Amino acid sequence: MYVYVVxxxxxxxxxxxxxxxxxxxxxxxxxxxxxLRRVGSEGAVGRDRFAYHPTSIQHTFTEDFAERxxxxxxxxxxxxxxxxxxxxxxxxxxxxxRIVFGGNRGQREIVIRGFPLDRESLRQTYxxxxxxxxILAGGRK
Amino acid sequence: xxSVVSEAMYLIFSxxxxxxxxxxxxxxxxxFYEKLEEKKRLPTPPRWYTGYVRVGDRARIVGRxxxxxxxxxxxxxxxxxxxxxxxxxxxxxxxxxxxxFSLLKYLHERITGRGE
Numbered sequence: 596m597y598v599y600v601v602x603x604x605x606x607x608x609x610x611x612x613x614x615x616x617x618x619x620x621x622x623x624x625x626x627x628x629x630x631l632r633r634v635g636s637e638g639a640v641g642r643d644r645f646a647y648h649p650t651s652i653q654h655t656f657t658e659d660f661a662e663r664x665x666x667x668x669x670x671x672x673x674x675x676x677x678x679x680x681x682x683x684x685x686x687x688x689x690x691x692x693r694i695v696f697g698g699n700r701g702q703r704e705i706v707i708r709g710f711p712l713d714r715e716s717l718r719q720t721y722x723x724x725x726x727x728x729x730i731l732a733g734g735r736k
Numbered sequence: 737x738x739s740v741v742s743e744a745m746y747l748i749f750s751x752x753x754x755x756x757x758x759x760x761x762x763x764x765x766x767x768f769y770e771k772l773e774e775k776k777r778l779p780t781p782p783r784w785y786t787g788y789v790r791v792g793d794r795a796r797i798v799g800r801x802x803x804x805x806x807x808x809x810x811x812x813x814x815x816x817x818x819x820x821x822x823x824x825x826x827x828x829x830x831x832x833x834x835x836x837f838s839l840l841k842y843l844h845e846r847i848t849g850r851g852e
Contacts, residue, residue: 655825701819703847705840709828716832723836 596698598731599628603650603691605635611690613717614710618692621725625732635687650691652708656683692724696731822847 602618604611615631622629636647654660658677661670676683692707705727711717824843830836 652825697821702821704821704823706823706825707828707831708825711828711832716828719834719836720828720832723831726837727840 596696596731598694598696598728599630600728601630601632601693601695603632603634603689603693605687605689606633606637608689610710610712613712614690614692617710617717617721617724621721621728625725625728627728627732634689634691650687650689651693652688652691652706653684653686655708656686656688694727694731 600618600622602611602615604615618629621627632648634648634650638646656673658670658673661667661673673683688708690710692710694705694707696703711720824840824847826839826843830839833839
């Protein structure tokens with residue numbers, strides 16, 4: 596059994612900063628590795644400026660994915676947006692939190708898109724994430 | 737006297753010829769069995785070929801860069817099983833709700849097909 600958390604962040608995103616702070620706190624307390632991955636095209640310097648790194652949820656904004664999941668409303672919205680000339684799969688939605696865990700039955704992932712900023716939601720999110728990771732990390736022993 | 741000599745000569749030469757005949761027969765037999773063995777063995781690909789080689793349940797180690805495709809697992813080899821990583825996609829609103837764990841349970845059951 597293994598658990599690790601991947602945070603896909605964008606440098607100039609306030610939600611990413613809060614997410615990083617929260618996840619760092621949780622992961623330090625539980626001893627779970629946290630991996631940071633910069634996405635988008637906002638690099639610091641050099642050749643990173645010209646590279647675009649997609650997030651791991653961009654394919655969820657496509658018609659195929661919505662159809663496969665069975666979400667007809669989302670599929671209609673995507674179709675409407677495409678008619679207006681907007682492709683939602685081209686957007687970089689950050690932050691993305693990937694909780695990756697696996698054991699004998701293969702790898703599993705919980706992919707969370709977005710992060711709240713208001714106090715009450717943040718508190719609830721902290722509790723939920725902490726409990727989830729505690730359950731998952733506790734299975735290693 | 738001459739008859740004795742001729743008899744002796746006959747004996748000597750016949751035994752020598754018999755010996756040669758026996759050697760030849762043994763050689764022929766050996767060749768026959770070697771051919772049979774060769775037929776049993778796997779065909780070897782040409783020396784310049786480094787691509788994939790399909791073998792049945794037997795495989796030999798070839799001393800060069802050869803990629804083997806094995807149809808049947810060897811004796812004692814564990815069966816290779818692959819399960820694709822399963823992903824649960826959720827949003828921040830769902831994480832921030834108090835029903836987070838019931839949702840996770842529902843989604844997990846939906847993925848594994850245990851809930852149906």
